[in-house]
Amino acid sequence: MDVSVIGISPESVEIYRYFLRHRGEGVGEARQALDMDPDTVEAAIEDLERLSLLDLGDRHKVVATEPRIGIERLVERRLNELNAEIRRVLAARDAIAVLMEDQQQGERAASVLDIERVEGLERVRQRLDDLGFFSYKETLCLHPGGPLSRGAIETALPLDTRSLRRGLAVKAVYHPKALDDPLMAAYLRDVVSLGGQVRITEESMDRMVVFDRSVAVVPIHPKESARGALLVREAGLVSQLVTYFDGVWDAATDLREFTEPSKEPPLLSELERRVLSVMATADKDEIAAREIDVSVRTYRRYVADLMSRLGAVNRFQAALRAKEEHWI
Structure with missing residues (x-):
């Protein structure tokens, strides 16, 4: 009581x-x-x-x-x-109109380009956390150089976990030097096990994070990231940065392939290929099973196996990864 x-x-x-x-x-x-x-x-x-x-x-x-x-x-x-x-x-909502007016005045007084300067490592981390919290689609990251610090890893893993459990796609590219640290390597494996996508490249790249392909975060100084960051919302600039990311991403190697390179492409049966082809298109398991002429139980067993092999957290992600890995 x-x-x-x-x-x-x-x-x-x-x-x-x-x-x-x-x-x-x-x-x-x-x-x-x-x-x-x-x-x-x-x-x-x-x-x-x-x-x-x-x-x-x-x-x-x-x-x-x-x-x-x-x-x-x-x-x-x-x-x-x-x-x-x-x-x-509830009365606090009355402040919205006043605060929105302040924001609009600030926007009218701002420079032509929508670029915000954030100084100090702690403030940058807070803004990254805010942007990640309000993202709903994906996060794209480029991490040149060596491993993150222990504190940065301890901060990043809960944020990545939250994003992935909310269904966001997390795609990140690292330099091989990041894998020299066992703690960093374990962190990247954890991200992949949760459904994130991690690739490795030895090519030089610029540090940046892009949220929902609408906001890009880049260092104020490319060699001194601790000084602060620029938050870019200009659509044209963000589009160019996303194109740059896509180029780096396409040329990079999957973390699992980089650390444990396979000698041969995965062997898929004809039925497994058919299961992969319908996973992202069929609305219901019954429809998919009927389309490839197997029982629902058999179809679900194949789906579970393929998702495990692809390291995917849902069927749509499994289909995307299958295409990226040229399985289908």
């Missing part, structure tokens, strides 16, 4: 129940009967009086308020407090 939500502590509950069971007894009897510190008993009794659950007009004959009256009164009071709080929270 938890009534702390209406302001009654566990000690007060025990004392209130004592006086309900022992009508007409005084404070002294309660102190002797209850296995509590006397100061705790006294404080709880004062709280119960303040909550109108005990009448201490005569401390030798304490009267406990009927629960149907006392508890209901406290519940109603708490509900009134919550309703008032909700009204105050």
Whole structure:
């Protein structure tokens, strides 16, 4: 029984129940009967009086308020407090119009190009976190140079996990030097196991992150990323950066292939190829199974196996990866 939500502590509950069971007894009897510190008993009794659950007009004959009256009164009071709080929270929406006007004034006063300068590593990390949280489609990353620091990895993995579990595509390209650090290599394997796509390239590249192909983040200085970053929202510039990413991505090697190169392309049966071809087009398993003339159970077994081999978290992603790996 938890009534702390209406302001009654566990000690007060025990004392209130004592006086309900022992009508007409005084404070002294309660102190002797209850296995509590006397100061705790006294404080709880004062709280119960303040909550109108005990009448201490005569401390030798304490009267406990009927629960149907006392508890209901406290519940109603708490509900009134919550309703008032909700009204105050909703009233905060009134600030939107004023703040939007401030934003519009800032936009009118801003330079022609929609490029925001963010200085300081901590502020950049916060903005990256915000952009990742509000993304709904994909994140594209280029990471030249060596491994991330331990702190950066500990920060990045929860963000990547959150994005992938929300269904976002995460595509990143790293330089082989990043794999020299066992902690970094383990982090990249974790990202892949969660459904992310990681590739490796020895070619030089520029550091950047692109969110939903609409916002690009690049360093203020290409050799000193800790100085800060530029947040680019100009559609033309972002499009060029995405094209640059796609070129680097297409030329890079899948992490698994780079670390454990396969000597031969995957051997797929004709049925496996047919399963892959319908995975991204059929709305229901029953329709897909009927289209390739197998039972639903067989179709689902093949789908599960192929998803595991492709490291995909859903069927649509498996179909995309199959095309990228030239399986179909």
